[in-house]
Amino acid sequence: MNVLKILEHQLTQAMIAAGAPEGSSAMVRPSTRPQFGDYQANGIMPVAKQMGIKPRELAQQVVNQLKQDDMIEKTDIAGPGFINLFIHTDWLTDKLNDYIKDPRAGAEKATEKQTIVVDYSAPNVAKEMHVGHLRSTIIGDSVVRTLEFLGHNVIRANHIGDWGTQFGMLIAHLEELQKENPEVISSELADLEEFYRESKQHYDNNPSFAKQARNYVVKLQSGDEWCLKMWKKLVDTTLTQNQYNYDRLNVTLTKDDTMGESIYNDMLSSIIQDLEVKGLAIESGGAKVVYLDEFKNKDGDAMGVIVQKRDGGFLYATTDIACAKYRYETLGANRVLYYIDARQTQHLQQAWSIVRKAGYLPESVSLEHHAFGMMLDKDGKPFKTRTGSVIKLSKLLDEAEERAARLIAQKGADLTEEQKVEVIKAVAIGSIKYSDLSKNRTGDYIFDWDNMLSFEGNTAPYMMYAYTRIRSIFRKANVNESDLTGSIIITETEERALAIKVMQFSETINTVAREGMPHFMCIYLYNLAGAFMKFYEVCPVNKAGVADNVRNSRLQLCVLIARILKQGLGLLGINTVEQM
Numbered sequence: 001m002n003v004l005k006i007l008e009h010q011l012t013q014a015m016i017a018a019g020a021p022e023g024s025s026a027m028v029r030p031s032t033r034p035q036f037g038d039y040q041a042n043g044i045m046p047v048a049k050q051m052g053i054k055p056r057e058l059a060q061q062v063v064n065q066l067k068q069d070d071m072i073e074k075t076d077i078a079g080p081g082f083i084n085l086f087i088h089t090d091w092l093t094d095k096l097n098d099y100i101k102d103p104r105a106g107a108e109k110a111t112e113k114q115t116i117v118v119d120y121s122a123p124n125v126a127k128e129m130h131v132g133h134l135r136s137t138i139i140g141d142s143v144v145r146t147l148e149f150l151g152h153n154v155i156r157a158n159h160i161g162d163w164g165t166q167f168g169m170l171i172a173h174l175e176e177l178q179k180e181n182p183e184v185i186s187s188e189l190a191d192l193e194e195f196y197r198e199s200k201q202h203y204d205n206n207p208s209f210a211k212q213a214r215n216y217v218v219k220l221q222s223g224d225e226w227c228l229k230m231w232k233k234l235v236d237t238t239l240t241q242n243q244y245n246y247d248r249l250n251v252t253l254t255k256d257d258t259m260g261e262s263i264y265n266d267m268l269s270s271i272i273q274d275l276e277v278k279g280l281a282i283e284s285g286g287a288k289v290v291y292l293d294e295f296k297n298k299d300g301d302a303m304g305v306i307v308q309k310r311d312g313g314f315l316y317a318t319t320d321i322a323c324a325k326y327r328y329e330t331l332g333a334n335r336v337l338y339y340i341d342a343r344q345t346q347h348l349q350q351a352w353s354i355v356r357k358a359g360y361l362p363e364s365v366s367l368e369h370h371a372f373g374m375m376l377d378k379d380g381k382p383f384k385t386r387t388g389s390v391i392k393l394s395k396l397l398d399e400a401e402e403r404a405a406r407l408i409a410q411k412g413a414d415l416t417e418e419q420k421v422e423v424i425k426a427v428a429i430g431s432i433k434y435s436d437l438s439k440n441r442t443g444d445y446i447f448d449w450d451n452m453l454s455f456e457g458n459t460a461p462y463m464m465y466a467y468t469r470i471r472s473i474f475r476k477a478n479v480n481e482s483d484l485t486g487s488i489i490i491t492e493t494e495e496r497a498l499a500i501k502v503m504q505f506s507e508t509i510n511t512v513a514r515e516g517m518p519h520f521m522c523i524y525l526y527n528l529a530g531a532f533m534k535f536y537e538v539c540p541v542n543k544a545g546v547a548d549n550v551r552n553s554r555l556q557l558c559v560l561i562a563r564i565l566k567q568g569l570g571l572l573g574i575n576t577v578e579q580m
Helices: 003-017 044-051 055-065 089-099 131-149 166-180 192-205 207-221 225-249 261-277 316-329 342-358 393-411 417-437 460-477 493-515 519-538 548-571
Strands: 028-030 039-041 072-078 082-087 115-119 153-157 281-284 287-296 302-308 335-338 366-369
Touching: 003 028, 003 039, 003 055, 003 082, 003 493, 044 055, 055 072, 055 082, 082 089, 089 493, 089 548, 115 131, 131 153, 131 225, 131 393, 131 417, 131 493, 131 548, 166 192, 166 207, 166 225, 192 207, 192 225, 207 225, 225 393, 225 417, 261 281, 261 287, 261 302, 261 316, 261 342, 281 302, 287 342, 302 316, 302 342, 316 335, 316 342, 342 366, 393 417, 417 460, 417 519, 460 519, 460 548, 493 519, 493 548, 519 548
Parallel strands: 115 153, 115 335, 335 366
Antiparallel strands: 028 039, 039 082, 072 082, 281 287, 287 302
16 A cells, blocks of 8 residues: 555645645655654645745645544644644554555555566677676666566566677678687687677778678678678677676576667668658758757757768667657557666657657657666776776676675674575675665766675665564574464554554555666665664564563564565565575
């Protein structure tokens, strides 16, 4: 159940009944301090200003109009016009007893199912994945998991760079290597980065090789069977390497989710013709250009977007126009999310402006650039090796596991070798992902091994420890969840605070889905874990003298919190372990 949504509706209706204009919002938010209620309506002041009355006067009228029910126990007007809302403890208790029977812990599915395409990861062919692909991959995958949890039809779109002029030189170099070793695909190409670098060096320094490369580009784009076969080998080899990284990262992408630039190749010529017919694309210096009045150059003139080069070649903008068109017409998207770094904002906005002007997508289909900042080192510089080269993703994951292994060894945990391997992998990958996901994606992100592997603060190790601590309560009690009887009862302040946090699980999921920002889930889980720790300190569970009904109630609360922690971390793509 989304308590926030219910309260927002009730308060907004009361505002309108009090004379507020249609479209007003009560702006209900969870309260930051218990003395200010469980929730707070913050929308009174802007509406009162619009109506020309005092905020407290409007607040009182809204309270008078608010229908009292078994959910809202009381209201309180504070400050210049805030409305504090207090939830009935009995209502909270009833909901907890419903949620303990619900595997989703009260998190409802979306009432309106959508087809949502999520564009994320997007590595290039014949290049090994590096840290620059990390943010797009893990942020996008977390949002995908969340949208699917809500019941939407989610289409993963791994928009890889698998087409373009560079494939001429790659095919030419592959041909040379195969003359020496027919099995080159499984040997020399194990290091894709080195293969790409050698191809580029040959292209820059060998005129005959460059001529052959350009010839292969033409043949490839004309559908030459042999060139297509070589191209496919390069693509398949890259996808295999990428899949290894995705599997290690616990990312849900597979080869079937690959939607490379090549998919849209056959659409490009007809799009150019259509843009010309509609008067959008005009010839300029031999190229085809679309001028956009909403984008100005430094002289104040409309910026031109080249959609076809003088030599007939197409650009990224052309592909992105085709891509958006395809996702609506072929995939049936209601909403498209792009997890691409912030530097591409203008490029995407220009492509989408052309898409809208051409009528390829209706306004009802949402195109959203969920931009993210850069990964930086402690000095605030782009995260690279000491020599200045880009860090390969596989090397980063190796180092994470080495550091996690040392961390677990220092803890001296009583684990079997099999459990140690499981914990090390979970902590290593979870720490990398959580450290990134816990930050607002719109800003740059400082990569810091010490912080991310700490058992203190808003980190993966702390969250995993919180979960395992709850599991240890059951081991100590020597009971299974199925053995628990009776109902949850709320008698202590800390139990009530925990109940309020449980109510916010569903609304947090909806916020992540709406905004495409997983850090809201991280904040929620961290606060939930903190509320549980306070509860555990004040409300003994296994201590001698605790009445059976109280013990059973608190154990069931533990079940609910563990379920939410596990589910919440799962939506972030992070595995939990039963013991650390």
